[in-house]
Amino acid sequence: MPWLHTVTLLLGFYLISDINLALATDPVDLGRSIYEKGIGRDGREIGAVIHKSISLKGAAIACIGCHGSDARGGGEAFVQAPDIRWLNLSKPYPARRIAASSMSYDQSSFSKVLRTGLTATDRRLDPIMPRFDLADDEINGLIVYLGTIDQPEHTEQNRLIILGLLPKSGQNTLADALDSKLKNCPTTENGSPITAIDMLYFDTPEDAMIKLNNRLSKNMNALVLAPFLLGWEQQYVEAMQHNNVPTVLPFSVLNPPDESNWVFPFPGLESQILALLKSAKAEGYMQLRIYSEPKNSLSTKLAAVAAKMASTYGMLEIINNSEAIYQKNKIAILWLKQFDTDQINQNSLKDELALIPAIFIKPSLAIGNFQGDSLQKKYIAYPYNPKIAGSSVWRTPIDVWAGAVCKFLSLVGEKSISRNKLPEILQWENDFFLYDKPGLDLLSNQVFIYKGIKYLQ
Incomplete structure (x- = not known):
């Protein structure tokens, strides 16, 4: 049974050992560096291939060269570069070139087009478009930056940012599976865009709070979505007491602690x-x-x-x-x-x-x-009905949590909700729903x- 096979993994997070802390590059700064200079994480030059065989690096393949400083694109010589601001890419029917697909991009399809040149509908881009060698966190940083690139500096504080907290890859199997699911949220039936998560990957809980506080210092208009809190729930709550940032759909085995600002928790x-x-x-x-x-x-x-x-x-x-x-x-x-x-x-x-x-x-x-x-x-x-109605199939906790998160991301993109006006009930599939701030009895x-x-x- 899928849930039962995760017992040791759930408890295993309690045993994460302390290691040296090191601040990772801020996703917005990382995205800007890739876009403007072709420089990725840890100062490496991003590599890419054009025309199937020509290898280029760094500034030679920086996005700004074709798409412009504002990412709105334009024409130069025989090249017509599209508008790649994330708001435009993730629209249900974004503006594209003639004969281009009207399907919107999510994190998965955007990764695919950057690495392979295949669009969301498997149309192959012009070979002058580089096929980039980018890691997942670099692509995530680029998405976050493309979501802010046309915003004046003084409006940055008004933009709602959605932050995630997950252990770095390889530390916890459950966290890795959740990360994979969240990068591949399905497109909604009505074509609503899926809002991207600014994911912060950490070594230890202490490292997580350093990264989170560093990000919040730049914009407090934020919410933390689906943080992986197994084993350090109380530590997280105490560290977040100084702000009013909501924690939405926490991945935790315990109930929301008293006086915490947790929204849509599953029964602990x-x-x-x-x-x-x-x-x-x-x-x-x-x-x-x-x-x-x-x-x-x-x-x-x-x-x-x-x-x-x-x-x-x-x-x-x-x-x-x-x-x-x-x-x-x-x-x-x-x-x-x-x-x-x-x-x-x-x-x-x-x-x-x-x-x-x-x-x-x-x-x-x-x-x-x-x-x-x-x-x-x-x-x-x-904490939920583990069996699909009328079926012998058992749901995994990762599928259920990720389904709720993807539904929330679609609501953010569709309704542009604010952190102070979240829905009272989150409902997805046919038989799942969560309340915004339930008490013990309701849970x-x-x-x-x-x-x-x-x-x-």
């Missing part, structure tokens, strides 16, 4: 626990036993949260292992460590109900396939509970 582990406790109480379970991992700080924190919820909501009485065998009431077990079927077989009673956030299930196990399990019932909590109501039942033989 706290709301998943509450949803499981509510389900147990609705089934008539009166007592709760909690399995946690004493040496795991996340597990022990969640155990304390669960005990407080059980008391605050008047749902279940907390009991320990030695008491359990003498109780006649139905007992629920909340698993806040890796689910262990061997432990279930040895210590559990016939009427017990296992409550399990999906993150604590072994990747090798699948719902409805707990061999040798003596429990009758298992309730498993997900818990969004949790999907899979009720896996296995009767004893």
Whole structure:
């Protein structure tokens, strides 16, 4: 099951080691350098090929030479250079040369045309257009710069910028997959442009905040979209307390911390626990036993949260292992460590109900396939419905998060929304929706509970 195979990856981000911090080139500055001088990251001369075989470097292939200082293009000799401002390229029907395609560009198709000369509709450009040797972050910087190139300096502070935060490539498999998805958001059905993300790649959480604060110092009219916060949620919140910048669709296993400006969060582990406790109480379970991992700080924190919820909501009485065998009431077990079927077989009673956030299930196990399990019932909590309706296909967390982000990017491009006027509900596909700033109860109501039942033989 796709979600279950990500457990160790989700927790693995907590183990990122400290390394020397180094500020990367600002995406706007990087894009300007490529556009005006043909100089890329770390001062390297960008290489390119024209007429299929002629290799050029640096200033000889700088975009400014043909497209002009304002990127509006124009004619010179026999060359007609188009307007390549990003606002124009990403329009549903941007102005193009006669017989040119009316399809808009997104980050994926723009990368393709720069590297191969093939347009969004696979039309081959004139061979005088260079085929560039550009890395992903260099292309992203060029897109960001093309989005600001015709803006007067005094209006820069009024332009909404969308920032992303992801670990550098190779540090986390989930983050790499999310990055790939966000670079390939599909074009919307009505042709709405997909707004580009100014992605900041970091080594450590400390490095992430240095890069983010450096970018925000130039323009506070921003929002942070889909930052990868696994394992450093509280550190991020504390670092962002000095500003009012929204954090939209955070990639986190925990709920939005109190007083945070998080928008459209998925239900975190706290709301998943509450949803499981509510389900147990609705089934008539009166007592709760909690399995946690004493040496795991996340597990022990969640155990304390669960005990407080059980008391605050008047749902279940907390009991320990030695008491359990003498109780006649139905007992629920909340698993806040890796689910262990061997432990279930040895210590559990016939009427017990296992409550399990999906993150604590072994990747090798699948719902409805707990061999040798003596429990009758298992309730498993997900932050979204993991199964496509009427299908046997299981959704991956990356597909779901990326789908929400791409939908948000299309809304920004279509409606030109501001950070102070975000929609109250984000809805995509047919059965997914998120609220802008939900509380704990509302988040818990969004949790999907899979009720896996296995009767004893």
